[in-house]
Amino acid sequence: MNGKTQGGTMPEFQPVMDVAALEAFFAAHFPQIADDGRIYRFLSVQPGIVCLQFAPTEKNLRPGSTISGPTLFALADYAAYGAILAHIGPVALAVTTGASIDFLRKPSLGLLVAEAKLLKLGKRLAVIAIAISDELGALVAHSTMTYSIPPG
Amino acid sequence: MNGKTQGGTMPEFQPVMDVAALEAFFAAHFPQIADDGRIYRFLSVQPGIVCLQFAPTEKNLRPGSTISGPTLFALADYAAYGAILAHIGPVALAVTTGASIDFLRKPSLGLLVAEAKLLKLGKRLAVIAIAISDELGALVAHSTMTYSIPPG
Amino acid sequence: MNGKTQGGTMPEFQPVMDVAALEAFFAAHFPQIADDGRIYRFLSVQPGIVCLQFAPTEKNLRPGSTISGPTLFALADYAAYGAILAHIGPVALAVTTGASIDFLRKPSLGLLVAEAKLLKLGKRLAVIAIAISDELGALVAHSTMTYSIPPG
């Protein structure tokens, strides 16, 4: 499911930012996503893959203790954006052009983790698959997002 | 683009809730979406179509005064949910099972309006197309959402 | 649902190919889609909108006389491609980068019509919404497709 499979010839994705650099960039440029406290936390950066943890608050819950769809979409979006930045650096202004998401299961209460994998990192477009799992390891949502990468 | 075209045989969609009823339902069941003030406002309910207005706040802006993708997704989701409830009534617990969204243009500053049209309202699944426009009438985003409707 | 709404400031889409020009282009460049006879036929070209008619054959039917999903996807893709070419001319080599499609109803037997509307026609990306209806006017499928437009 990633851009390179065993025996393939795709050049490996090579990160240029680590967890600390990602955290610093988001804190500086997206302070509003931390308005409710430090609910997002980058866990790891590997070639082609970035993991982002999310601690839901009361505000993100729907009746029945369900995490809202827009909350899961935002989590997927931040993880995807982190995966791109980690590989092209903090300068570029990538913007989402399209996304699809499937909501699979009601998550257990507790932390969620979004794993964002680069499917493609071209000069103009990047495509990322994001799998969101809960603390029990169940897959909660799956999304694919496309970002446009500006020239230069 | 709606479920019935001229000369068609689809039964017309018939709303069972009006703007006031929708507003009351959301105020009672989704108080958290009004945490930052009354930024959502249902404008109209017609057969198969519901319009929802959104007044962005500082919190929804990205660098460069862009409305964030998750904010537009949330707007589309609320409008779609409103369109379903307006036609099946406030009791049912419909949940989003999947969605796709295309971000088309950077909106002008100011109010946005999401127009949600029922493409299908079946016993088990509803599909809604949502067009989000800015105050200048430019199409900002287009989304399609699928909701699962519980039995009974 | 199109790129311009009343009172808006979007420049109108202006076609540069008519039905005859589209038909000639597809016959020359996509002869294989006519292998089973003349089953596709462009009906009209208007600013921002192109209509393509499809006459299903036995080969496109699934058990229960259902039109197959891939057949409807292909119809949406050809209509979208026709809509782009009609507005940028026959030279450019646009390629699909992504698509989503919702299958709404089992169509009645008979002709289908795909109406492709430009939602965006930028320098790099075009986004098209396609509504497929059957002869009774019922909406059978709805799709959104993104095309990458090559530089120059």
Next chain:
Amino acid sequence: MNGKTQGGTMPEFQPVMDVAALEAFFAAHFPQIADDGRIYRFLSVQPGIVCLQFAPTEKNLRPGSTISGPTLFALADYAAYGAILAHIGPVALAVTTGASIDFLRKPSLGLLVAEAKLLKLGKRLAVIAIAISDELGALVAHSTMTYSIPPG
């Protein structure tokens, strides 16, 4: 990216049909997809995962030796359908309700393989992620498909 991760509590997917049974079912019920010769071939059935190989013919090529988008969509759809049938048996009449697909790279000439993974197999809905790779191991397309599973 599958329905169960290490340490998770999701029940494992358990296939009830093997490669031979899938091949026999498709030959009996979808003879038209073999009209141009035996271009599809199931390679393997594992818990939650089915692999389908595709040998493109001249008919599937676009100018520039590109595999057409609808051809890749059809390949993804057959693989997804095979994955569902392999796990619920040949009787059920599952139908696609929605799909999204991203086209990532122009494939090398030669065989393609679609790997279909169950993300969810519920009573009413199944969601499948499909990754299509070429002979060099490069990821060519990625799709997510939702099927409605009939009651009983």
